[in-house]
Amino acid sequence: MRRRAVGDPMLTARPDLLTARLEQAIGAQHVTTDPAQMGGRLAEDRGLYRGEALALIRPGSTAEVAECVRICRAAGAAITPQGGNSGLVGGGVPQGGVILATDRLNRIRSVDALNSTMTVEAGCILQVVQEAAAQADRLFPMSLASEGSCQIGGNLATNAGGTAVLRYGNMREMVLGLEVVLPDGQVLSDLNGLRKNNTGYDLKHLFVGSEGTLGIITAAVLKLFPRPVTRATAMVGVKGPEQALTLYDRLRGQCADALSTFEYVDRLALQMALDHGPGCTDPMTEPHPAYALIELTSADAQSDPDQRLEGLLAAAFEADEIRDAVIGASEAQRDGLWRLRESLSEAQKPEGASIKHDVSVPVSRVADFLTRATAACHAHMPDLRVCPFGHFGDGNLHFNLSRPKAMKDADFLAEYPAFNRIVHDIVADMGGSISAEHGIGLVKRAELRRYKDPVALAVMERIKSALDPDGLMNPGKVL
Amino acid sequence: MRRRAVGDPMLTARPDLLTARLEQAIGAQHVTTDPAQMGGRLAEDRGLYRGEALALIRPGSTAEVAECVRICRAAGAAITPQGGNSGLVGGGVPQGGVILATDRLNRIRSVDALNSTMTVEAGCILQVVQEAAAQADRLFPMSLASEGSCQIGGNLATNAGGTAVLRYGNMREMVLGLEVVLPDGQVLSDLNGLRKNNTGYDLKHLFVGSEGTLGIITAAVLKLFPRPVTRATAMVGVKGPEQALTLYDRLRGQCADALSTFEYVDRLALQMALDHGPGCTDPMTEPHPAYALIELTSADAQSDPDQRLEGLLAAAFEADEIRDAVIGASEAQRDGLWRLRESLSEAQKPEGASIKHDVSVPVSRVADFLTRATAACHAHMPDLRVCPFGHFGDGNLHFNLSRPKAMKDADFLAEYPAFNRIVHDIVADMGGSISAEHGIGLVKRAELRRYKDPVALAVMERIKSALDPDGLMNPGKVL
Numbered sequence: 004m005r006r007r008a009v010g011d012p013m014l015t016a017r018p019d020l021l022t023a024r025l026e027q028a029i030g031a032q033h034v035t036t037d038p039a040q041m042g043g044r045l046a047e048d049r050g051l052y053r054g055e056a057l058a059l060i061r062p063g064s065t066a067e068v069a070e071c072v073r074i075c076r077a078a079g080a081a082i083t084p085q086g087g088n089s090g091l092v093g094g095g096v097p098q099g100g101v102i103l104a105t106d107r108l109n110r111i112r113s114v115d116a117l118n119s120t121m122t123v124e125a126g127c128i129l130q131v132v133q134e135a136a137a138q139a140d141r142l143f144p145m146s147l148a149s150e151g152s153c154q155i156g157g158n159l160a161t162n163a164g165g166t167a168v169l170r171y172g173n174m175r176e177m178v179l180g181l182e183v184v185l186p187d188g189q190v191l192s193d194l195n196g197l198r199k200n201n202t203g204y205d206l207k208h209l210f211v212g213s214e215g216t217l218g219i220i221t222a223a224v225l226k227l228f229p230r231p232v233t234r235a236t237a238m239v240g241v242k243g244p245e246q247a248l249t250l251y252d253r254l255r256g257q258c259a260d261a262l263s264t265f266e267y268v269d270r271l272a273l274q275m276a277l278d279h280g281p282g283c284t285d286p287m288t289e290p291h292p293a294y295a296l297i298e299l300t301s302a303d304a305q306s307d308p309d310q311r312l313e314g315l316l317a318a319a320f321e322a323d324e325i326r327d328a329v330i331g332a333s334e335a336q337r338d339g340l341w342r343l344r345e346s347l348s349e350a351q352k353p354e355g356a357s358i359k360h361d362v363s364v365p366v367s368r369v370a371d372f373l374t375r376a377t378a379a380c381h382a383h384m385p386d387l388r389v390c391p392f393g394h395f396g397d398g399n400l401h402f403n404l405s406r407p408k409a410m411k412d413a414d415f416l417a418e419y420p421a422f423n424r425i426v427h428d429i430v431a432d433m434g435g436s437i438s439a440e441h442g443i444g445l446v447k448r449a450e451l452r453r454y455k456d457p458v459a460l461a462v463m464e465r466i467k468s469a470l471d472p473d474g475l476m477n478p479g480k481v482l
Numbered sequence: 483m484r485r486r487a488v489g490d491p492m493l494t495a496r497p498d499l500l501t502a503r504l505e506q507a508i509g510a511q512h513v514t515t516d517p518a519q520m521g522g523r524l525a526e527d528r529g530l531y532r533g534e535a536l537a538l539i540r541p542g543s544t545a546e547v548a549e550c551v552r553i554c555r556a557a558g559a560a561i562t563p564q565g566g567n568s569g570l571v572g573g574g575v576p577q578g579g580v581i582l583a584t585d586r587l588n589r590i591r592s593v594d595a596l597n598s599t600m601t602v603e604a605g606c607i608l609q610v611v612q613e614a615a616a617q618a619d620r621l622f623p624m625s626l627a628s629e630g631s632c633q634i635g636g637n638l639a640t641n642a643g644g645t646a647v648l649r650y651g652n653m654r655e656m657v658l659g660l661e662v663v664l665p666d667g668q669v670l671s672d673l674n675g676l677r678k679n680n681t682g683y684d685l686k687h688l689f690v691g692s693e694g695t696l697g698i699i700t701a702a703v704l705k706l707f708p709r710p711v712t713r714a715t716a717m718v719g720v721k722g723p724e725q726a727l728t729l730y731d732r733l734r735g736q737c738a739d740a741l742s743t744f745e746y747v748d749r750l751a752l753q754m755a756l757d758h759g760p761g762c763t764d765p766m767t768e769p770h771p772a773y774a775l776i777e778l779t780s781a782d783a784q785s786d787p788d789q790r791l792e793g794l795l796a797a798a799f800e801a802d803e804i805r806d807a808v809i810g811a812s813e814a815q816r817d818g819l820w821r822l823r824e825s826l827s828e829a830q831k832p833e834g835a836s837i838k839h840d841v842s843v844p845v846s847r848v849a850d851f852l853t854r855a856t857a858a859c860h861a862h863m864p865d866l867r868v869c870p871f872g873h874f875g876d877g878n879l880h881f882n883l884s885r886p887k888a889m890k891d892a893d894f895l896a897e898y899p900a901f902n903r904i905v906h907d908i909v910a911d912m913g914g915s916i917s918a919e920h921g922i923g924l925v926k927r928a929e930l931r932r933y934k935d936p937v938a939l940a941v942m943e944r945i946k947s948a949l950d951p952d953g954l955m956n957p958g959k960v961l
Contacts, residue, residue, distance in 0.1 A: 208687030
C-alpha cells in the first residue's frame with residue numbers, strides 16, 4: 004500500500020491553521036481542541052483503547068461535512084468519523100487528525116409510509132428512528148442494546164446486527180439509498196427509495212460495513228416494514244445445542260419468517276442473569292443445560308400466535324426434542340423472558356474478567372461449534388466458565404468465557420490471545436467468521452490479516468486506494 | 483478513463499497464438515473460432531445487436547477460467563462472459579476478443595438444507611437450481627421468464643429480478659458468498675454460507691449487478707427458504723392505478739410477507755393476452771380498466787390463505803376499493819390466472835412493434851407515474867396503445883407502448899428515442915430508475931450517462947480502473 008502514514012498529527016504542518024479554517028467553515032462553537040472537552044470521544048465505550056486528536060468537529064449539514072473533508076484533505080489531516088461511539092472494536096478511536104461527530108446531522112428528512120421508507124440523517128439516534136417509524140404505523144426493525152445512543156450512520160458504517168436479523172436481515176438489508184461525503188469532499192447523492200434499480204455497481208454496499216474508511220455516510224433511505232400486531236414468546240429448555248438446532252429447523256421450516264427470534268442461552272449464562280440481573284427469575288421449575296428464546300410475530304390481527312407456538316412446541320415435546328417450555332401468557336411475562344436475554348451481557352461483569360468472541364458459522368454447524376469450542380477451551384483451562392449465548396438462528400454466537408472463580412482477572416486476560424487462537428481456528432475450520440456483527444475496527448485487524456482470503460484483502464486494498472488514495476479516512480481501522 | 487480500447491481484435495497481434503494457447507489450456511474441442519459455429523453467441527436473444535469475437539471458449543472449471551483469463555490478459559484480448567445469453571440489454575454481445583461461456587461450470591457443489599444454502603457453479607440453469615432446492619425440501623425463489631435457459635452466473639451478474647422480488651428480494655438478496663475470477667486471473671474465494679459476516683468490505687455486492695465488467699463469477703452460495711405449502715391466488719379488477727395502490731397498501735399492511743405477489747396489468751395488455759395467448763380466458767364477466775394479480779403464500783400447512791384472501795378482498799370491496807375479484811378455486815384455476823400474467827409479453831408481438839421501458843419509481847409514486855407517463859405518451863402520439871404491466875409492489879413497471887394499429891413498425895420505432903426521453907424524464911423526476919431489473923449492457927449506456935449522478939459514475943469508473951485497469955472485462959458495457 005502506498006498510502007501516506009497519517010496517524011501523526013504533525014503531518015498537519017500548522018494545526019492552528021487547520022482548526023481556524025474548520026472554525027470558519029462550521030462555527031467556532033462546533034470545533035473543540037481541548038482534550039479534556041473531547042473526553043469520551045478519544046476512547047471507546049469501555050475505555051480499553053484511547054487515541055488522540057487535534058480537534059473534535061461537529062458539522063451541521065452535509066455541505067459542512069463536505070467542506071470539513073476538503074479542508075482536512077488540503078491539510079493532510081486524517082478524519083475519524085464518529086456516531087454514538089458505542090462500537091465494541093475501537094472503530095471510532097482517533098489516531099490523530101480530527102474526530103468528525105455526526106450528532107448534529109439529526110433530522111428525519113422525510114417519511115414515505117406508502118413506499119415504506121424514511122430518509123434520515125446519519126446522526127439520528129436509532130431509537131428516535133424506531134419511534135418515528137411507529138408513528139407512521141410502520142416498523143424499523145433494527146434493534147440492539149445501545150439503541151438509545153447509537154446513531155444510524157454508525158449502524159450503517161458497521162452493518163449492525165442485533166436481535167432482528169433472523170427475520171429482517173442486517174442493517175445492510177434495511178437501506179435502499181445513501182448520501183456519502185467521499186474522501187475528496189465530493190458528495191455522492193443516491194438517496195433513492197427504490198426496491199429495484201440495476202443502473203451500474205451498487206455503491207451503497209461498499210460504504211455499508213466499511214467502518215468509515217471509504218467516506219462519511221451523511222444520510223440514508225431506510226426500509227420500513229408492516230408492524231407486527233401479535234406476538235408469542237417462549238423460553239424452551241433443551242438438552243444442549245444439538246436439540247436447539249433440531250428445534251430451530253422444525254420452527255423455521257413451518258413458520259418461515261413468522262419466526263422472528265431464535266436466541267440461544269447456555270445455562271451458565273442464564274445463571275449469571277438469575278444471580279445478577281434486576282428482576283430476573285427462572286421461568287422453569289428445574290434447570291436445563293441450555294435454552295432457546297423464541298418469538299413468533301404476525302401482522303395479521305386475526306392470527307393467534309400463542310396457539311400456534313403451543314402446537315409447535317407440543318409436537319416438539321412429543322418428538323422428545325425439548326425438555327420443557329414456558330409461553331409468556333401476558334405482555335409482562337413476555338417482557339420477563341426477554342429481560343433474561345437482555346441481562347446476559349451485563350450479568351457477566353460481576354463474575355470477573357471475560358474473554359469474548361463474536362463469531363458466526365453456518366447454522367448447520369452451530370451445535371458442532373459450541374460442543375467443539377467448549378471442549379477445546381476447557382482443555383486449555385479446565386476451570387474456565389464457558390457461558391455462550393447469541394443469535395443461534397443467524398449462526399452468530401457470543402462465545403464468552405468467564406474466568407475461573409479462583410483466578411485473578413489479569414492472569415485470565417493474559418490468555419486472551421491463546422483463547423482467540425483456539426476459538427478462531429475452529430471458526431475458520433468451519434467456514435465461519437471471526438467477526439459476525441461487531442466489525443474489525445482497531446481490535447481485530449491482526450486477526451483479519453490472519454484469517455481473510457489474501458485475494459479478498461488485496462481487492463479491499465485496491466478499493467481503499469481508489470477511493471481514498473491518501474488514506475485519510477479513519478486510518479488504522481479495518482485494513 | 484485511461485483504459486485501452488480493446489474492442490478491436492487486432493490488438494491481439496497474433497490471434498492464432500492466442501487460440502492455440504487457449505486450446506492448450508482447456509482442450510481444442512472447447513475453443514471455437516468459426517463465426518458460423520458461434521452462431522447465436524454473437525448476438526443477443528432478439529437479434530437486435532450483433533458483435534464479433536475471435537473465439538468462443540468453454541472452460542470446464544474455475545481453474546480453467548482463471549487460466550483463460552491470464553492467457554487473454556497476456557494477449558490483451560477482451561473477454562465477454564456469457565451465461566444463458568437471455569439478457570435484454572445486449573450485455574453478452576461481444577465486441578472483439580473472446581466469448582467465455584460458463585455452461586460447462588454446471589455442478590451443484592453442495593446442498594446444506596440445515597443451513598438453507600446451496601453452493602452452485604455459475605453455469606447451472608436456474609430451473610435446475612430450483613429443482614435441486616425442492617428436492618431438499620427448500621425453495622430457491624428466483625423465478626423469471628427465461629428460467630429454463632438462463633444461468634445462475636448471469637442472474638448474479640445482472641442482479642436478476644422477476645416475480646418473487648416482493649417477498650424474497652432481488653438476486654442480490656439471495657446470495658451469501660461468491661467465487662470470482664478477477665481480471666488479473668486471481669481467484670477470489672469467498673464461498674461462505676454465513677448470515678452475518680462483518681470482516682471488511684462486502685465484495686460480493688460489487689460483482690453482483692456488475693454485468694461481467696469486474697470479473698467472472700464462477701460459483702455462488704445461494705440462500706434457500708422454507709417451501710410455501712399453501713397458496714391463494716386472485717385476479718382483481720380495479721378502476722385504475724390509484725385503486726391498485728390503495729389495495730396494495732391494505733394487503734401489504736395486513737399480510738406483510740405473506741403477500742408474495744402483487745402484479746399490475748393494464749386492460750389493454752390483458753386484452754392482448756386474451757386475443758393471442760394460448761389458453762387465456764377472461765376470468766371476469768365484464769372488463770375493468772386494470773387488474774392486480776395477487777398471491778398469498780404460507781409455510782404453515784394449517785393456514786387457509788383462500789379464506790384469508792377472501793376476507794381481505796371482501797373488506798376492500800366494502801370500502802369501494804375494488805370492482806370485482808376472482809379467487810382461483812383449484813390449482814388449475816390458479817395456473818390459469820398466472821397464465822394471463824405470463825402471456826403478456828409474448829402477446830404484444832402480434833400487435834406490431836413495441837417500445838419498452840423497464841423502469842421503477844418509489845411504490846408511492848407508481849400510480850402517479852402510470853397516469854402521467856400515459857398522458858405524456860398519448861400527447862406525443864394520440865393513437866398510441868399504452869399497455870403497461872409489471873411488478874407493482876416493487877415499484878417496477880414494464881411500461882410498454884404498442885404502435886398505433888395503422889402505423890408501420892419502422893415509423894413507430896423511429897420514435898424510440900423520443901419516447902425514451904418522455905418516459906425516462908418522468909422517471910427521473912420521480913426519483914426512479916431507468917433500468918429496474920434488466921441492467922445497462924450496451925443498450926442503456928447513453929441513458930445511464932444522462933441520468934446517473936456524475937459523482938456515482940466517477941466512483942464506478944474508479945472501481946473499474948482499480949480492478950480491471952486494462953479494461954478487458956466485457957468492454958463497452960455499463961460504463
